[in-house]
Amino acid sequence: MITTLLHVVTTIFLFNICKIEAQCQGSVNTNPIYTTPPVLLNTSQDGNGKLYITGGDSNPVKVLHLYGTPYEMGYAQGELLGDEILSLYTQFWGYLDEFIAPYVKDLPYLIQNLIETFGVQAALEAEVVLTELFVPQHFEDEIRGLADALQIEFAEVMKIMLFPELIKGNFICEMNLKDIIQYL
Numbered sequence: 332m333i334t335t336l337l338h339v340v341t342t343i344f345l346f347n348i349c350k351i352e353a354q355c356q357g358s359v360n361t362n363p364i365y366t367t368p369p370v371l372l373n374t375s376q377d378g379n380g381k382l383y384i385t386g387g388d389s390n391p392v393k394v395l396h397l398y399g400t401p402y403e404m405g406y407a408q409g410e411l412l413g414d415e416i417l418s419l420y421t422q423f424w425g426y427l428d429e430f431i432a433p434y435v436k437d438l439p440y441l442i443q444n445l446i447e448t449f450g451v452q453a454a455l456e457a458e459v460v461l462t463e464l465f466v467p468q469h470f471e472d473e474i475r476g477l478a479d480a481l482q483i484e485f486a487e488v489m490k491i492m493l494f495p496e497l498i499k500g501n502f503i504c505e506m507n508l509k510d511i512i513q514y515l
Contacts, residue, residue: 369394373411380407405473409480417481423491427451431498438498455490458497 369383372393379399386392395411397404409416428451435446445454466489478488 365392375407375410377403377407379403380411382411401469401472402476405476405478406480407476408473409477413481416477420481420483420491427494434498442497452490454497455493456486458493459486459489462493462496 365386367385367387369385371381372384373382374380377399379397381396383394383396384391385394393412395408397407399407431446431451435443438446442454445457474488474492475485478485481488
């Protein structure tokens with residue numbers, strides 16, 4: 332379920348940051364549009380989030396509606412999608428070094444050096460410190476709510492959230508989409 336959502340998000344992300352040629356070699360999407368109303372699966376304890384499912388049995392898609400302050404929305408997200416997020420969290424750290432290794436050479440020299448000398452974790456910690464003044468308060472509050480709901484350190488969640496900033500999106504366009512999807 333969450334894999335399908337991640338595929339959609341990844342595809343949108345790639346198309347937004349990469350230059351798309353007008354000569355698309357893909358095929359027309361003939362999949363039907365979902366017309367059935369979403370079904371409520373769960374509501375957060377404080378009422379600031381509702382989790383729905385749609386798409387039928389063959390391709391279920393979760394839809395999350397969040398309400399309240401950024402902190403409350405982050406907390407509701409963690410409460411309603413906690414198992415899926417924790418699974419992705421574990422997988423992320425498991426494949427990070429392998430995933431980034433072929434592309435380190437394409438990163439700016441200072442980031443390359445930091446990763447090669449101290450590892451990706453240290454580079455992410457540095458990224459958190461370097462961007463601290465530039466992260467909007469509402470973003471930080473939402474991540475703090477998510478971290479609290481998942482009972483994970485705030486700094487750990489921020490490192491994952493700032494991974495795209497660390498790599499500056501440099502290698503995403505050069506990667507084969509199949510390489511990305513195999514990790515999801």
